[in-house]
Amino acid sequence: MSEFSATMPKNPNDVKVSTAEAVEQILHLSKSQVEKYINCGEAYRRRYIIKQEAPTSSTLVFGIAIHTAIEQYIINMDTDDFDILEYWEHIYNEELKLHKSIVFEDSSPEEDIELGNRMLRSDELYEMLSLYKPMTVTFVTEEGERQGPAIEMPIEMHIPGIDVPFIGYIDMLCDDGIPLDIKTAKRKWTAEKAQKELQPAFYINGLEQMGMPVPGNTFRHLVITKAATPTVSLIETQRSKEEVSWALNLARIAYQGISKGVFVPNPLSWICSPSYCEFYWSCMGMENAQVCNE
């Protein structure tokens, strides 16, 4: 059994975790885990290996609540008594209660509720949503099987070379077989940005393994901007077989690194800031190096 120490100075959770212990804690892999590992191994280690407590960003809370509100709207699209704005405020407040500590950098709960109201009042959003209906699928639950709209549809797949299942949730599987993902973003996405996303390759592969091949290997991104006047855009991208294989290989390489206990800190990563790394205030990224040089 090999030992490793991937610690940064000033780390309050400076613990050594054996490779075997680290691997034991991996019950599954997901797109978020792969992205976290690639962006910064140290952030992965803190989140998934030593499970360091960290405040939740208000951006995450906002994103979860907006997702839930839109998904509930889709589920209740044919009913008259669903008020999405009322539901949004309710679910946002519920989400706030779920987190011990939340960091609001440049907003407040009241401002976030108002931003959500503006986003959910957008006519463009409902025009886009009216174009697609969720497929009806069978969900296997602890209580048994049930039929329902393919919203937050779980997927599970096997990637050769990865010993644990790769899992994920598709925001909506449209009735034409194409997955749709809802994103909130500060700025409008370009087609190039959508093409760089890893998620489509994983989900296209997962659906194929589940016997639901995606027509044209297409993926839909519904992107709503968090702006004074929110915009809504729908971008469709495709993934070739080679691009899917490339993404699976990236996941495999990440898994190999995790399994071997290799957690390289990446203070040069775009996530290395108080806005995007929940461990910034205990790790400090590059600032740490500057302090060490003094």
Ligand code: SF4
């Ligand atoms: S602060 Fe930077 S180096 Fe430290 S865990 Fe976060 S992203 Fe990684």
